[in-house]
Each structure stands twice: as C-alpha cells, then as structure tokens.
Amino acid sequence: MKRIEKIYQQLFYNFNEMSLDQLLKVQGNTAQEIADQLEMERSNVSFELNNLVRSKKVMKIKMFPVRYIPLEIVESAFNQKWNNELMEVNELQELIGQQKRVSQTISTNPLELMIGAKGSLKKAVSQAKAAVFYPPHGLHMLLLGPTGSGKSLFANRIYQFSIYSKILKPGTPFITFNCADYYNNPQLLLSQLFGHKKGTFTGANDDKAGLVEHANEGILFMDEIHRLPPEGQEMLFYFIDSGMYNRLGETEHKRTAKVLFICATTENPSSVLLKTFLRRIPMTIHIPSLEERSLKEKVQLTTFLLGKEAERLQKNLNVHIDVYNALIHSAKLGNVGQLKSNVQLVCAHGFLNNLDREDVVELTVRDLPDEMKQEWISSSKNIERSKMISEYVNITTIISPIIEDETTKIDDELSFNLYNLIEEKVEILNKEGLTKKEINQYILTDIHLHVRSFFNQKAYHNYHLLKFVEDDVIQLTKQLKEVAEQELNCKFDRRFIYFLSMHIDAFLKRGKHIDVLNTQETDEIRNTHVKEYQVAMIFKDQIQQDFKLIVPEVEVIYFTMLIHSIKSLEETKRVGIVVATHGNSMANSMVEVATELLGHTPIVAVDMPLTVSPSEIIECLTTKIKQVDEGEGVLMLVDMGSLAMLESKLQQKTGINIKTISHVTTSMVLDAVRKVNYLNLNLHAIYDSVKKDFVELLVRQPISSGKKKALVSICTTGSGTAKKLKEILTTITQKATDDSIKIITVSSIKLANRIKEIEKEYEILATVGTKNPKISAPHISLEVLIEGEGEKVIQQAITTGDTSMPNGLNGQHIIVRELCEDSLKKYLVFLNPYHIIEILMEWLEVVQDELEVMLNNSTMIKVIMHTAFAFERVIKQNPIAFTEEEEINDKLLKAYKITEKTLKPYEEKLGLNISGDEKRFIATIFAEEL
Known part of the structure; x- marks a missing residue:
C-alpha cells in the first residue's frame, strides 16, 4: 500500500465511528498525530495530507495547529454533499447549513420517480405537492409511519420537488435534526435550534448560530419529533407563529427567519405532541409500511435495492425467482429498512459463494440466511407466490448496477464497500490454512453481526466491524487458548483464536456491555457449564491484568457460553420439543406463536381430536418424537396428566430420552x-428450569377469594407521609398489573378494628407501614420498603407469586424515583428534576457494572440527591469543599476513579463539570459498598 493510502486509511479509521457532535469537538487530526500513529516523519505526513486536500479527498481545518478530516466522513456526518471548492474551512461548525451542491438543477419530478408514486404513495405525493405550493410559503408537514418506512427519504424528495418546482432556489438548505439526540437536555436543545450567545453557559466560548438560522429560506426536517419535550415544542410554535426568535442568552435582539418544517414520528401524534403544537402543523401525511405496499411495489423495491448492491459489486446479479419470493414474503419483514438489510445479507452470501466468478454473482436459495431459508422451505404457498411474482420478473432475472442521479438517490448509510472487505478477509484466512467451510462460517458470522446491528441499531458509521483485531488481543487469545486446553483437558484448533479474539476485541471497543440476559439465565449457564465458567473466570483475571479495566460478571457469562460453543462447534444437537394437546388447533397455535417470535427450532405440534384412540395417539407421538430428535432427547409439553403417563412407553418405543x-x-x-x-442447555436442565418456572408456580398460586384486592397503607400520624406512601404503592401496582387494586390508608391507632372491616370486603395482598397488623398477608416496614426488598415483596404479592415479574420491575427503581422526585422538585432551581433523575439513574447502572456491586435503594437515593445538587451547585458556582482528613485507601481510590470516569459523558451531556471535591464525596458513598 502506498504511503498516501496508509495515511488516508488511518485518518478515515480515526473518525469512522464518531457522531456529528464528537466531530465538532475534535475537528480532525493534526499531521503530528497521524505521524505518531503510523511512526512516520511529520513532514512526510503533512506533504501527503495536503496532496489529499488538493485531490478533494480530505478537508483542511485552518486552526492552530492545522487539522485534517476525510471529506467522506464529513459528508456522511452532515448528511450533505459539498462542492469541490469548499475544501478549507476555519472550523467544521461553518459547514452546518451549507447547501447540497451535487446537482444545481433537477430536471425530473422527484416525487413521481418514487416507487409507489401512482400506487400506495399516491395520496402522500398529492398531499406533499399541495403543501409545497400552498401560498405564501407552503404548509408545515407531519410525516407519520412506522420505523423504516421511508419518512426521511420522503422528506428529502419534498425538498428536491420544491427545487424542481422552482418554489425553492437551487442550493437552498435542507437541514436534518434528530430530536432524540437532545431529549434530556432542553438547554442544549434550545442552543442547537436557535443558537447561543458567548458565555451563556459553561462551554459556550463563542457566539453560535442555530439550525433555524442555517435553514433560513429552506427546509428543516425534524425527525423523531415525539422525542421533543414540551419546552421544545413551545419554542417551535412561537417561532412558527411569529417568525422571530432569540439566540440563547440574548434579550435585546429579535432575529427572523423563514423556514418550512417537515416533522416525522412513529407515534400517535395526539398522544405525544401538544395540541397547541399540532395546530401549527396543518398537513399530516401517512407513509405506508412495507406491509401496506402492493406486490408490484415490493418487487420494484427489491429490484432497486438489488441494483444498489450490483453497483457496489460492479457486477451483474443473476437473481432466481425463489430469492425474490423469500425476500418479499419473509415472515418477520416489517419495513423497507429491514428489506434493505435482508437484501444485503443475501448479496453478501452470494458474493462469498461466487468469489471465483468475475462477471456475475448468482443468487439462489443456498444464499439465503438460515432463518429465511427455513421459512421459505417450510412455506406451503411457495408455488402460488412464485406464480404471482412471475408477472413482474423472470425465472432468472439479470440485474445490472444502478447509475443514480440526485433524483433517484436514496439515503445510503452503507456507503463503504462490504464486498472489498470480504475479499480481503478471505485472502487472509486462506493464508492461515482454514478450509472453505470454516472461512465461510467465520465470515458469515461477521456479516450477520454487521448488517443486523447496522439496520436494527442504526450504527451508521460502524464501517470496520469486519476489520481484524489488534496484535495484542491475538497474543492474549493464544495464551488463553493454552489455559483453556490445560483446564478442560482438550485441544482447540485455530477457530478458537479467531472466535475468541473477535469477541474480546468487540468487548474492548464497545466499553459498557449491554446486558441482554436476566439473573435466572446467568445462573443456569453458570450451573450448567461449571468447568467452562471456571475457565472464563481465569480469562477475566488475565484481561483485567493486561488491559487495566474491569470485566463485569455478565461478560464472564458470555465467555462461558463462547467457550462451550467453540467446544461443540461441530455438534448441532439440540433438545427437541413436542407440544401435544387435546382438541383441533391449540397445540398448533402455541407452536406458531413460539416460532414466529423466537425463530426456527426442532419443535412440532400434535393436535388430538377427542375421537382419536389411545393407540393412534401413541403412533402419532412416536413419529413426531423421532422427527424432532437431534440426539439430545425430547421435551414433551402436554395439556393433561394422562399424556404424561405415556412417557415411559414412548421412551421404550423410540429409544429416545x-x-x-x-x-x-x-x-x-x-x-x-x-x-x-x-x-x-441439555434435556434435564431445560426440564428442571421450565418445571421450576411454571409447574411450581401453579402449585403455589392461592385460590382466589372472589373479593376485590387491596394493599393497606398503615401510618401513625401525618397526612403528608400517608399521602406519599399511597402515591408509591399506586405507582408499584400500576407497573405490576392492569388489575384494579385498591390502596387503603389506615391509622395505626384504629388498626385492630379497621383491619377486620377491610378483610370482610377485600382480599388484602400486603400491608405496608409503621405497624404490623399480624394478619396472613405479608407486612413490609417503611425501612424495608425504602431499602428495595419490600418493593419486590409487594410486586410478588400482586402478581400471585410470579417471581419473574419483580426482577423486571425492580430495574425501574420505583421507590428511588418517587422519593428523589419528591425532594428534588422542592429544592432544585435550575435543573429539571425529572430529566436529572433519568440521567443519574442511567449513570448508576454504569457505575454498578464498573464496581460490580448492586446498590440498595438507600445508597442510590443518597448518591442521586448529592449528585443532582452537585450539578446544581456548578450552575450556582458554589461547590462544596472536601475538608475531612480521611485516609485514601484502595477502595476509595477505586471508587473515585470510577466516579470520575463514568460521570464524564454525563457531564459533557449536561455541559456541567463537577469539582474533584464533590466527586470525592460521591466516591466515599460508593466506597462503603465495596
């Protein structure tokens, strides 16, 4: 690779995962920074960077020292294209609101070119035209539709149509703003929309123009408008009414702008937007989901997306009609975004299977992802569907690369070339001596991870997910391989290094792990794979030692699962499931729901009409059990005990556990x-787990008394405490059940007589408060309630012993929120108590992961209260000084470092920096829990 290419690649890699806000902070890399990374001479790097600027590939930011950033990164982050002259600016902020200059004139009606313009989008297109032409300056619009239906694309087409119709001049601004980015920070939201004056708040070092000012004479597209808080909606409708606004911090000047607003939401606007705001948006346009589109439009959309992939491949695609069938009729297909995802997956599979062909990539059923392939194979309607599709495509359709202009261009987040990366990885893995099957398995795992996360989580700039991991991770993984082989008394091949290094590298890069397993699941894994878990603990210690970071327990669980999976990579055995019920369709209905929600698994349904004889039942069950057996045994789920009595007979007849x-x-x-x-899990583990969760629950459930249900709140004196306790109990019941549960407040003085009266009319689920009435229902003291355990008991009582419910609800920390809100509403002056609690609750989740502790409610309340007031004191410029002469031990030092590290992103989000002394106060609270 040439020197200039290495420098550009490094520059691109440094910024490819950054958000717009991050880019605006760092502004780019200096020549010295790139020189240090690549171990080159600074003068050589500077020479090549300036060559890249001259070749229109890199922008120069004329700061001191000068910084550089790839043009491709800038265009992706700003969602705009730039003219060739604009390659040097003083700072990136100058680019906000710059014009799209790819095409100064649009010769074809962009709305009419959209797929479905004369079909499912006909009404939407007509409404958009009417809104654009409405005198004097057009009507503001609200686009409604599910995620992935194409609202952003439609808004862009409205902008292009406005230019085509000469309502807007070529080059007028089209600005996109996502309201979700500033949901928790009204001050920053106000600054982004309307700008701010220098010195208005911490970090406001210069005057700044807002998006309204940049969008003057053009269009401002506000995505996810339902995430705009009421304050933001009020700001906007004042501007819509008057056309006037102030920058944040200004009191004397009234500024004016002329902006057409296009808003978009996936929610019901009447339930998430102020009525006063909705009245200012007179045109509501519904964008249909993929489901609402005709078969012809679905075929056209699929063909267009395949053409986009052909453009990236620079090859023709030879697409079989079965691939069209599977893509269009995938049972889980919900929107155009997911169709785009599935098209990319199929093309990536096809490309991998056609690496030896230079002219064409053939797409057949073998290139479908497993899940889609299973659905296609199991469908009884394939012949009928293919016949319908054959009206629009041939048995085999040749699709050539699409050459686009501005009017046919779609928002294309995957602008990098996935296929080049696949080729590179295949070449490297070939050199490592892996078989073709192993290479395909490894690369397809990467492809699925990449495309799924890309479209489901909108990780728009995660271009290097397929990049190989760093050398230090590879070296560590080789050491861990030796440890695992010694501890588990087995031999692993090279796949162990590939899979484990990929996982460790992903963990190191992503920082905080998103935990998708509940406590019960982690316990099952820990208890089922004891040896693998012990090895995973050794991995944890080694990673912590080498990389100086904390590996949370959930990551140890994932290592356990990974080690076990690699051990049994060649084994595809799973427990089979047979669902058998009396009647005509009950079992089938249950199985359909399960497979639709959780995907393909070895499961069959047996519906048994009451007229069927016992011998026929046994024969049918024998056949079905053999059908789903993969060598790990079969779990039978039945409706009556009589079927359970057949277990030993069926076991003898089939020879299957x-x-x-x-x-x-x-x-x-x-x-x-x-x-x-x-x-x-194996058969016995799954049987024990399901039985524990469901059968014991049924035995435990009390017989309903038929009375109305109630919780009794007991208070000595003081209406204030009684009222607050009732509010807390009401919130807990609303979160736990839809049933009506009465909250009854009783004075402890009259408790004995009053409780007897209540028991006559109500079934008392639990009592809460200062005195125990000593009845059969559980009693929770105020102390236990505040600590958090009481909340679980109440939820358990409400849900009649369903232990899975409290775990989910406890994560919402109802008691913590209620008590903190109550105090903060009274005493916070500048900060919004609801928003600061949300932010601090999120922060505490991070802290608990880092400290590897579960904080009780009392500690959480203490930390939230202190930290909220610490942020408030920053605004007041009145921080507390730490004067205690306390010895700084290891626990306090650890707690302080974690407090400082985890608070940093939230300080940046709020634009407020807490002092070191304040952080030491907070750290002392955490240190007590270690």
Whole structure:
C-alpha cells in the first residue's frame, strides 16, 4: 500500500465511528498525530495530507495547529454533499447549513420517480405537492409511519420537488435534526435550534448560530419529533407563529427567519405532541409500511435495492425467482429498512459463494440466511407466490448496477464497500490454512453481526466491524487458548483464536456491555457449564491484568457460553420439543406463536381430536418424537396428566430420552423454545428450569377469594407521609398489573378494628407501614420498603407469586424515583428534576457494572440527591469543599476513579463539570459498598 493510502486509511479509521457532535469537538487530526500513529516523519505526513486536500479527498481545518478530516466522513456526518471548492474551512461548525451542491438543477419530478408514486404513495405525493405550493410559503408537514418506512427519504424528495418546482432556489438548505439526540437536555436543545450567545453557559466560548438560522429560506426536517419535550415544542410554535426568535442568552435582539418544517414520528401524534403544537402543523401525511405496499411495489423495491448492491459489486446479479419470493414474503419483514438489510445479507452470501466468478454473482436459495431459508422451505404457498411474482420478473432475472442521479438517490448509510472487505478477509484466512467451510462460517458470522446491528441499531458509521483485531488481543487469545486446553483437558484448533479474539476485541471497543440476559439465565449457564465458567473466570483475571479495566460478571457469562460453543462447534444437537394437546388447533397455535417470535427450532405440534384412540395417539407421538430428535432427547409439553403417563412407553418405543411437563401454556412453550435456542442447555436442565418456572408456580398460586384486592397503607400520624406512601404503592401496582387494586390508608391507632372491616370486603395482598397488623398477608416496614426488598415483596404479592415479574420491575427503581422526585422538585432551581433523575439513574447502572456491586435503594437515593445538587451547585458556582482528613485507601481510590470516569459523558451531556471535591464525596458513598 502506498504511503498516501496508509495515511488516508488511518485518518478515515480515526473518525469512522464518531457522531456529528464528537466531530465538532475534535475537528480532525493534526499531521503530528497521524505521524505518531503510523511512526512516520511529520513532514512526510503533512506533504501527503495536503496532496489529499488538493485531490478533494480530505478537508483542511485552518486552526492552530492545522487539522485534517476525510471529506467522506464529513459528508456522511452532515448528511450533505459539498462542492469541490469548499475544501478549507476555519472550523467544521461553518459547514452546518451549507447547501447540497451535487446537482444545481433537477430536471425530473422527484416525487413521481418514487416507487409507489401512482400506487400506495399516491395520496402522500398529492398531499406533499399541495403543501409545497400552498401560498405564501407552503404548509408545515407531519410525516407519520412506522420505523423504516421511508419518512426521511420522503422528506428529502419534498425538498428536491420544491427545487424542481422552482418554489425553492437551487442550493437552498435542507437541514436534518434528530430530536432524540437532545431529549434530556432542553438547554442544549434550545442552543442547537436557535443558537447561543458567548458565555451563556459553561462551554459556550463563542457566539453560535442555530439550525433555524442555517435553514433560513429552506427546509428543516425534524425527525423523531415525539422525542421533543414540551419546552421544545413551545419554542417551535412561537417561532412558527411569529417568525422571530432569540439566540440563547440574548434579550435585546429579535432575529427572523423563514423556514418550512417537515416533522416525522412513529407515534400517535395526539398522544405525544401538544395540541397547541399540532395546530401549527396543518398537513399530516401517512407513509405506508412495507406491509401496506402492493406486490408490484415490493418487487420494484427489491429490484432497486438489488441494483444498489450490483453497483457496489460492479457486477451483474443473476437473481432466481425463489430469492425474490423469500425476500418479499419473509415472515418477520416489517419495513423497507429491514428489506434493505435482508437484501444485503443475501448479496453478501452470494458474493462469498461466487468469489471465483468475475462477471456475475448468482443468487439462489443456498444464499439465503438460515432463518429465511427455513421459512421459505417450510412455506406451503411457495408455488402460488412464485406464480404471482412471475408477472413482474423472470425465472432468472439479470440485474445490472444502478447509475443514480440526485433524483433517484436514496439515503445510503452503507456507503463503504462490504464486498472489498470480504475479499480481503478471505485472502487472509486462506493464508492461515482454514478450509472453505470454516472461512465461510467465520465470515458469515461477521456479516450477520454487521448488517443486523447496522439496520436494527442504526450504527451508521460502524464501517470496520469486519476489520481484524489488534496484535495484542491475538497474543492474549493464544495464551488463553493454552489455559483453556490445560483446564478442560482438550485441544482447540485455530477457530478458537479467531472466535475468541473477535469477541474480546468487540468487548474492548464497545466499553459498557449491554446486558441482554436476566439473573435466572446467568445462573443456569453458570450451573450448567461449571468447568467452562471456571475457565472464563481465569480469562477475566488475565484481561483485567493486561488491559487495566474491569470485566463485569455478565461478560464472564458470555465467555462461558463462547467457550462451550467453540467446544461443540461441530455438534448441532439440540433438545427437541413436542407440544401435544387435546382438541383441533391449540397445540398448533402455541407452536406458531413460539416460532414466529423466537425463530426456527426442532419443535412440532400434535393436535388430538377427542375421537382419536389411545393407540393412534401413541403412533402419532412416536413419529413426531423421532422427527424432532437431534440426539439430545425430547421435551414433551402436554395439556393433561394422562399424556404424561405415556412417557415411559414412548421412551421404550423410540429409544429416545423423554421428559414430560403437564398443563402446557403458550408462555411455557415460549420459555422452552428460548432455552433450546439461546441457552444451549441439555434435556434435564431445560426440564428442571421450565418445571421450576411454571409447574411450581401453579402449585403455589392461592385460590382466589372472589373479593376485590387491596394493599393497606398503615401510618401513625401525618397526612403528608400517608399521602406519599399511597402515591408509591399506586405507582408499584400500576407497573405490576392492569388489575384494579385498591390502596387503603389506615391509622395505626384504629388498626385492630379497621383491619377486620377491610378483610370482610377485600382480599388484602400486603400491608405496608409503621405497624404490623399480624394478619396472613405479608407486612413490609417503611425501612424495608425504602431499602428495595419490600418493593419486590409487594410486586410478588400482586402478581400471585410470579417471581419473574419483580426482577423486571425492580430495574425501574420505583421507590428511588418517587422519593428523589419528591425532594428534588422542592429544592432544585435550575435543573429539571425529572430529566436529572433519568440521567443519574442511567449513570448508576454504569457505575454498578464498573464496581460490580448492586446498590440498595438507600445508597442510590443518597448518591442521586448529592449528585443532582452537585450539578446544581456548578450552575450556582458554589461547590462544596472536601475538608475531612480521611485516609485514601484502595477502595476509595477505586471508587473515585470510577466516579470520575463514568460521570464524564454525563457531564459533557449536561455541559456541567463537577469539582474533584464533590466527586470525592460521591466516591466515599460508593466506597462503603465495596
């Protein structure tokens, strides 16, 4: 690779995952920074960077020292294209609001060119035209539609149509703003929209123009408008009414601008937007989901997206009609965004299978992802569907690369070339001596990870997910391979290094892990794979030692699962499931729901009409059990105990291990399928787990008395405490159940007589408060309630012993929120108490992961109260000084470092920096928990 290419690649890599806000902060790299990274002479790097500026590939930021940033990164972050002259600016902020200059004139009606313009989009196109032409300056619009339906694209087409119709001049601004980015910070939101005056708040070092000012004479597209808080909506409708605004911090000057607003939301606007704001947006346009589109439009959309992939490949695609069928009729297809994702997956598979062909990539059923392939294979309507599709495409359709102009261009987040990366990785893995099957397995895992995360989580700039990991991770993984082989008394091949290094590298890069397993699942994994868990603990210690960071427990669980998966990579055995019920369709309904929600698994339904004889039942079950057996046994879920009695006979007849659970429900089937698909448990482990969760629950449930249900709040004196306690209990009940539960307040003085009266009319689920009435229902003292355990007991009582419910609800920390809100509403002057609690609750989740502790409610309340007031004191410029002569031990030092590190992003979000002394106060609270 040439020197200039290495420098550009490094520059691109440094910024490819940054958000717009991050780019605006760092502004680019200096020549010295790139020289240090690549170990080159600064003068050589500077020479090549300036060559890249001259070749229109890199922008120069004329600061001191001068900084550089790839033009491709800037265009992607700003969602705009730049003219060739604009390659040097004083700072990136100058680019906000600059014109799109790819095409100064538009010769074809952009709205009419959209797929469905004369079909499902006909009404939307007509409404958009009417809104654009409405005198004197057009009507503000609200676009409604599900995620991925194409609202952003439609807004862009309205802008292009306005230029085409000469309503707007070529080059007038089209600005996109996502309201979700500033949901928790009204001050920053106000600054982004309307700008601010120098010195208005911490970090406001210069005067700044807002998006309204940049969008003057053009269009401002506000995505996810439902995330705009009421304050923001009020700011906007004042501007819409008057055309006037102030920058934040200005009191004397009234500024004016003429802006057409296009807003978009996935929610019901009447329930998420102020009525006063909605009245200012007179034109509501519905953008149909993919489901609402005709078959012809779905075929056209699929063809267009395949053409986009052909453009990237620079090859023709030879697409079989079965691929069209599978893509269009995928059961889980919800929107155009997901169709785009599936098209890319199929093309990536096809490309990998056609690497030896230079002219064309053939796409057949073998190139479908497993999940889509299974759906296609199992569908009984394929012949009928293919016949319908054949009206629009041939049995084999040749698709050539699409050459686009501005009117046919779609928002294309995947602007990098995935296929070049696949070629590079195949070449490297070939050199490592892997078989073709192993290479495909490794690369397809990467492709799925990349495309799914890209479209489902909108990780728009995650271009290097497929990049190989760093050398230090590879070296560590080789050491861990030796440890695992010694501890588990087995031999691993090279795949161990590839899979484990990829996982460790991903963990190091992503920082905070997103925990998708609950406590029960982690316990099952820990108890089922004891040896692998012990090895994973050794991995944890080594990673912590080498990289000086904390590895949370959930990551140890993932290592456990990974080690086990690599051990049994060649084994595809899973527990089979047979759902058998009396009647005509109950079992089938349960299985359909489970497979639709959780994907393909070895499961069959047996519906048994009451007229069927016992011998026929046994024959049918024998056939079905053999059908789903993969060598790990079969779990039978049945509706009556009589079927459970057949277990030993069926086991003798089939020679297959069978376990049976009675009283099957849809929830039980879902739980069993989830455990087979995702936890990789054996038959006995799944049987024990499902039985524990459901059968013991049924035995435990009390018989309903038929009375109305109530919680009793007991208070000595003082209406204030009683009122607050009632509010807390009301919130807990609303979160736990939809049933009506009465909250009854009783004075402890009259408790004995009053409780007897209540028991006559109500079934008392629990009592809460200062005195225990000593009845059969559980009693929770105020102290226990505030600590957090009481909340779980109440939820458990409400949900009649369903232990899975409290775990989910406890994460919402109802007591913490209620008590903190109550105090902060009274005493905070500048900060919004609701927003600061949300921010600090999120922060505490991070802290708990880092400290590897679970904080009780009392500690959480203490930390939230102190930190909220610490932020408030920053605004007042009155921080507290730490004067205590306390010895700085290891626990306090650890707590302080974690406090400082984890608070930093939230300080940046609020634009407020807490002093070191304040952080030491907070750290002392955490240190007590270590």
